[in-house]
Amino acid sequence: MNDDPTPHTFIRVAKGLGVALGLLAVAAPVVFAFPAQAHHLALVLALGLVGWGARGLYPYFRARRWPQTVATLERLEETWVTIPTGGSYVPRYFYPLAEYRYTVGDTPYASTRVSFERENLWRGETEPRDWQRWGTTIPIYYDPAQPGSAVICRTLSKRRRAHHVSVIAAGFVCLALWLGLLHIN
Numbered sequence: 001m002n003d004d005p006t007p008h009t010f011i012r013v014a015k016g017l018g019v020a021l022g023l024l025a026v027a028a029p030v031v032f033a034f035p036a037q038a039h040h041l042a043l044v045l046a047l048g049l050v051g052w053g054a055r056g057l058y059p060y061f062r063a064r065r066w067p068q069t070v071a072t073l074e075r076l077e078e079t080w081v082t083i084p085t086g087g088s089y090v091p092r093y094f095y096p097l098a099e100y101r102y103t104v105g106d107t108p109y110a111s112t113r114v115s116f117e118r119e120n121l122w123r124g125e126t127e128p129r130d131w132q133r134w135g136t137t138i139p140i141y142y143d144p145a146q147p148g149s150a151v152i153c154r155t156l157s158k159r160r161r162a163h164h165v166s167v168i169a170a171g172f173v174c175l176a177l178w179l180g181l182l183h184i185n
Helices: 007-033 040-063 157-184
Strands: 068-082 094-102 107-111 139-145 146-149
Touching: 007 139, 040 107, 040 157
Parallel strands: none
Antiparallel strands: 068 094, 068 139, 094 107, 139 146
16 A cells, blocks of 8 residues: 555644644733743643653553454555655655454454554664564454454554653653742742
8 A cells, every 4th residue: 555645744734833823822922911920831831741741651551461362464554654854855654554353252353453553663664664574363462341442563662652751751841940930930
């Protein structure tokens, strides 16, 4: 499969910029109307960053205890996304799309979830792609409370872990900034 979702990436970036500008439009009047209380925006930013990072880590943390079973791989395709980096080179990141069937107890299930987020499995053009070696049966992990919810890869890659931990760390830096501003005021 070779569907280039670059327009969707552009839309995601544009939405992100729109949200940032919207937050700035809300924050600016607060800063000018209540300058003595403006330092509390650092607290709001800190809580938002910590919450966002923790939200990304939580599914992986929860899935550590999920039991394993064997699934039959029905379909395996590779697709890619391009992420503009600012230069003339626009790298491609590849990730798998899969359909698989499995049974828990006597109940059959089907799923297409490979990981909790596709970025967890992204590989650059020159990196080896592990999924190319998958066979017809693969180990999967399912939620015992909802056996219809399953993933092939329940662990977090070092790259994604670093991303989420960095977001949380940035939140704590903003929290320290807020405490420092609180002490000054």
